[in-house]
Amino acid sequence: MTLKGALTWISTGGGGLLIGAALGLLMTVAFEDPLKKLLQGVRRRSRVLRSRRRTPNASGFEFGGATSPFMIVAGDGTEAIKEELVHLVVSDEPIELPAELAAWRSEIAAEEQARKTSGSPHHWNGDCFAVEKLVEERTARDEEVEIFLHLRRTDYYSFLASQHLDRRFRDGTTPRSRYIDPVGHRRAPVFMSLSLGTSVLVITTDNHVLICQRGPDVGSRPLHWGVSADEGLSARLDSPSGLPPRIHAAARRGLCEELSLEDHEYRLALLGFTIDTERHQWDSVFVAYAHDLSSEQLDRRLQRSGKDRGLEIESWEFAPFTVRSVLQRLHGGWPTRAWTPVAPVALYLALVHEYGRWRVERLARNHSKRLRR
Template identity: 40%
Template sequence: MGGIDVANGVAGAVIGMLFAVLFQQPLQDAWFRLRGRSGRALRTLRRRDESSPAWRTFSLGPLQTSALIVEGDGETPIPPETVFVHVLDEEVRLPEDMAPWRDEVAADSERVRAEGRTPVWNGPRYAVESFGISRTALDETPEVHLRLRPTDYYTFLAAQQLDRRLPDGATPRSRYLDPGEPLRAPAFLQCSFAVNVAVVTADDMLVVSRRSDRVRMAPGVWNSSVNEGLSRHIDSSGRSAPDLHAVCRRGMREELSLEPHEYTVDLLAFVLDVERRHWSAHYYARLKELKSTDLQERMSRGVADRWEHQTIDYVPFRPAPVVRYMMREDRVHRWAPLAPALFHLALVHAYSRTLVERVEAQILRRL
């Protein structure tokens, strides 16, 4: 019996070794696959149970921005006659614990002037009191109601210090802003409204500008073709409210030396930079006859605001070249927050959302 037991033990050991060699790895692989599928299923169930915010900022793969498209999809322009701008009389005032910050900006500007350097110009501006959207009764065309208050550039610079500590340890961002309600903010934190324009030449080249290193806000980043802020001094005649299309035309003239008869223009969207509280009207402009070489020659003969740009690129205005350009390693993290959404909307306006999103998905898969 002892010999039989030994023989059985040896046979069992050999069979066990063969089983381990033949089946251990496949069993382990099957177990890992089962565990992976179970984990993915559980994560999917959790996502279904979680709430998702209705408002999301514009993103395109690794290109993440703080631009929130509030109104407009690019395909259908917003008619200028449905945009109503109201200017309130009372000027914006900073809270008592933020008012000294404006004094610091003014004092610093005077010190720079005394040293013979270029001070910050305290231009008269507008702050956004509120932004409202409704629809017309018959065709549901969007109606935009923009309410503004007077302010100035020093107040804007003081209010841009959103993460600076107040005496009680809070910051303006933590005290006055709710990430869950991005459209609600006090007017003194929204002292910026601008127009941003995507300009396309007659030979289908998109104009992309790089901001000068000399500008105070966002120096050196890549930006829209034209960026122009509302000015109380220039854009309001007497007590009348500013006209956004007129501001767009002023920006085209001052930054690219273009006159209104040389292009067509469409208002595509209203967009908010939720990180810095900058509002923008996004426009698409198409040059009628001037090609990219013509525009370069025109600008060589003088531009009113040449100092605002240090570089201008011309990109073929088709979905694939523009998206690849935005995703370039030396561009993807160097954009002004509102520019990528503008170029996306301009492509949608020219080529349709279906085509543009298909091209974007193809390019993202290859990254």
């Protein structure tokens, strides 16, 4: 066969098919692994992007379909954190605000003074505490949770200035984009972490939980519905002698001032520490089990008012403290109500403490499925 005839046979006859198959096999062998790796990488990237679209706030909290801009830093509700294993360590090193935040603080001070002079509702500049860091350890003997909370002294007007997380600086950045987003909420600088509060849910003897609406003039989220009582840690009230404050004592003070509950009337359990990621506020979550008070009896006491009840609480209601009841009220029973971000988190931790994580999360998943249908 001539060279020309051979080429014709290869290009048009069965030889072409055989050579094409052979070349295809060689190409498959040569490129199979790289192609597989490329496709696997594309699939992984696609899953990551879909996950990010589903959870735009990586530090958000979800419970039975309710979402909240909150993260749990320590504690999971299953076991209470013992009072003697919570240590608040206070440094006297002063906190210096960056120049632009300091200017915002001066604006706030002038505005509050003008309100005071005119006789309008205003906020006074009390001393409070900033959170420098939280260290979680385990005791050597029983491996129980032990918390070391490192604090610095600050004031309320500095706290209010740090709350403008999305106000723009001159260069177009914001406190959130400049100081929080690059490092995350756990590692944000201390001058952005100028608050530490307590949030308490009260459970009565007939197994009802007290839900309260915040007053119209409170400094944070007025008229929102949330826990039974919340209180900020105060240097003047919780550390009058200069000694480190105690977080349980601050929670008890809040229960006394807002609900007129005395220490001997309930059992207090600390369930966790949290951060409100929308406003970058540190908080602690408690549940208080009444020894003798029913919901009816506590309701009558609240009607007689307490020291701060008229200022802190606008209204209140009692709900059965069961998983199904709480989920129904969070999603359907009170549809027009604005909730504080801590409310779903506190209710979840308290329910886990009472009924166990497996049962609470199983019922929450089922509730979420029903909502999607």
